[in-house]
Structure formats: structure tokens, C-alpha cells
Amino acid sequence: MINNDKRNKNGRITKGVGGLYTVAAFGGTYSCSAAGIFRKQKITPVVGDICEISIIDENDKTAAITRIYERKNEIIRPKVSNIDQIIIVMAQIDTALLDKYLVILEDGGFKIIICANKSDIYDNTDKGRLYGKTGYEVLYTSAVTGDGYEALSDALKSKVSALAGPSGVGKSSLVNMLFGREVMQTGVLSKKINRGKHTTRHIELLSLSDDTFILDTPGFSSLSLENISPHTLASLFIEFAPFAEKCAFRDCAHINEPDCAVKNAVGKDIDAGRYNNYVNFYQGRM
Ligand SMILES: Nc1nc2c(ncn2[C@@H]2O[C@H](COP(=O)(O)OP(=O)(O)O)[C@@H](O)[C@H]2O)c(=O)[nH]1
Numbered sequence: 001m002i003n004n005d006k007r008n009k010n011g012r013i014t015k016g017v018g019g020l021y022t023v024a025a026f027g028g029t030y031s032c033s034a035a036g037i038f039r040k041q042k043i044t045p046v047v048g049d050i051c052e053i054s055i056i057d058e059n060d061k062t063a064a065i066t067r068i069y070e071r072k073n074e075i076i077r078p079k080v081s082n083i084d085q086i087i088i089v090m091a092q093i094d095t096a097l098l099d100k101y102l103v104i105l106e107d108g109g110f111k112i113i114i115c116a117n118k119s120d121i122y123d124n125t126d127k128g129r130l131y132g133k134t135g136y137e138v139l140y141t142s143a144v145t146g147d148g149y150e151a152l153s154d155a156l157k158s159k160v161s162a163l164a165g166p167s168g169v170g171k172s173s174l175v176n177m178l179f180g181r182e183v184m185q186t187g188v189l190s191k192k193i194n195r196g197k198h199t200t201r202h203i204e205l206l207s208l209s210d211d212t213f214i215l216d217t218p219g220f221s222s223l224s225l226e227n228i229s230p231h232t233l234a235s236l237f238i239e240f241a242p243f244a245e246k247c248a249f250r251d252c253a254h255i256n257e258p259d260c261a262v263k264n265a266v267g268k269d270i271d272a273g274r275y276n277n278y279v280n281f282y283q284g285r286m
């Protein structure tokens, strides 16, 4: 239903280019300027912000952003706010790379879902089971056959999700599958032939419904463990926690210490490959 009244309404910023913002609100999109008070308050609206808009012209779909609600979280690169969850997309799962993504995103405090795409050509079920046991939700999809469409749609419902993962795994193809049409460019070649579709370069929340948004923007691709201290690293391997508290030394690094409950659980409750990646990260070898 279209609202014709002129009262202030809440919306979500889906795009921002040169001080002009696109806001999704009550089933439509509005082209918005930001009120002058933000400049005085040194607030810059960002994509993802929940805001109040005051409609200027309903026919032109123009409005002014009059209020920005407090952000639940904020990412610097790409510059977005209020992300509910991150979907790490992989094709053939490389556990060292996946663990790197997991550590960095756990450090950011995000809810994470693993999506093993290209199920038509790769069997990721063994590795998927491992990560399921570790405590992660794992989905299997194919943007080619449509396999896993329901499960992915359900996981995204009523949330703001960002796609992460290396280039070429099918992130944009999954977006196109979800929309049922080509909203994103896919493949390597298409980067050269711009046919007016969205490239992954600019930041834009794509709206699947009133309250479901997806972000397909590179930015989590430059993975660096640099900012993660060796001290916090173990806590980012989520399955270590129940064991870590039983180690003989309270500051146990789970490397060479005696009576280490984490090490004792390796090969049993803790996967040896995950532990091995932990040691490599800890020693700065990856
Ligand atoms: N076999 C197969 N190929 C896929 C699948 N998803 C994407 N691709 C192909 O993988 C390539 C990269 O896809 P793209 O969506 O651009 O990956 P992105 O870089 O992660 O956005 C394209 O050639 C796609 O056609 C899939 O589920 N199965």
C-alpha cells in the first residue's frame, strides 16, 4: 500500500552517490538529500543506515533524510552499517582460506553463514559437515541448477546480509538466482563489456523485499590477519572455547604448553586441520 501522507517515515539507505541517497521505504525508493543538521553534527549518512525521511514530493519520489538512527555496527571497507550477517561464499572449500575468513569475521563480531556454491561441480559435503560440527550453518547452492535456493532465501529473510568470499566463486550469480534476473554482472569477461548492469564496484544494498537486503561488494577480499593479536586468535576459533578454559595455564596459547586441553582435544572434538590452521596463523605463516 502506498502511503500518501506527509508524515515522517522510516527507511533504509541503499545507495549514496555524491550526497544523493537512495532510500527504500514502504515499498518504494526515494531519492533523498540529507538535512543540513548532519553536516553540523559531522554525521555522514552511510549505506545501511536506518533513517527517517520527510517526503518532499510523492510523485517525484523525492524526500529529505531528517534523522539517522543509531548504528548497530559499521564497516569501514566497504563503508556500510547495520549488517546482520555475512555469507562466506566458497566454491571448492579451501579450509585455510575459509578459516582465515572465519577468524577475521569472528573478530568483527558478525553472525556468519558458510555457503558452498557450485554444488553441481564440487562435492563439499565432507568439509561442510566439519564446519557444521564446528558450529557454523552451512548451505549448499548452485547458481546454475538452482540447488539450495530455498535454504538460501530462508537464511536471508528479513535480514541485511553481505556476501564475502574470493572472486569467481559465484557471489553475483547467486544474487541473480535470488532475484530471478540479471541484476549483477558475473564472470570475468563481463567486466570489460559493461552492459549497464551493476558492477560489483559501487556500494549498494539490493532489496529482495521490504526488509531483506543483500550486499555484493568486494571489500572482504583483502584478508589480513595483521590486526588480530596472537592473544585473541584462539578465541576466534569458536570450538576451542570450552577446552581453553580447562588448560593448566590461564594464558595458554595452545601451542607448546603442558596440560593443554585444546591440544588434547585435537583429533577428537577439535578438527586437526582447523588446529593446524590455528598454529599457522599464530606463528604468522599465513
Ligand atoms: N558450475 C557453476 N558455475 C557457477 C556457479 N555459480 C557461478 N558460476 C560461474 O562462476 C563464474 C564466476 O561467477 P560470479 O558470479 O561472477 O562470481 P563472483 O566473482 O563471486 O561474483 C561465472 O562464470 C559463473 O557462471 C555454480 O553454481 N555452478
Ligand SMILES: [Mg+2]
Pocket (backbone or CB within 6 Å): 171, 172, 173, 185, 186, 200
Ligand atoms: Mg561478483
Ligand SMILES: [Zn+2]
Pocket (backbone or CB within 6 Å): 244, 247, 248, 252, 253, 254, 255, 257, 259, 260, 261, 262, 263
Ligand atoms: Zn591450551
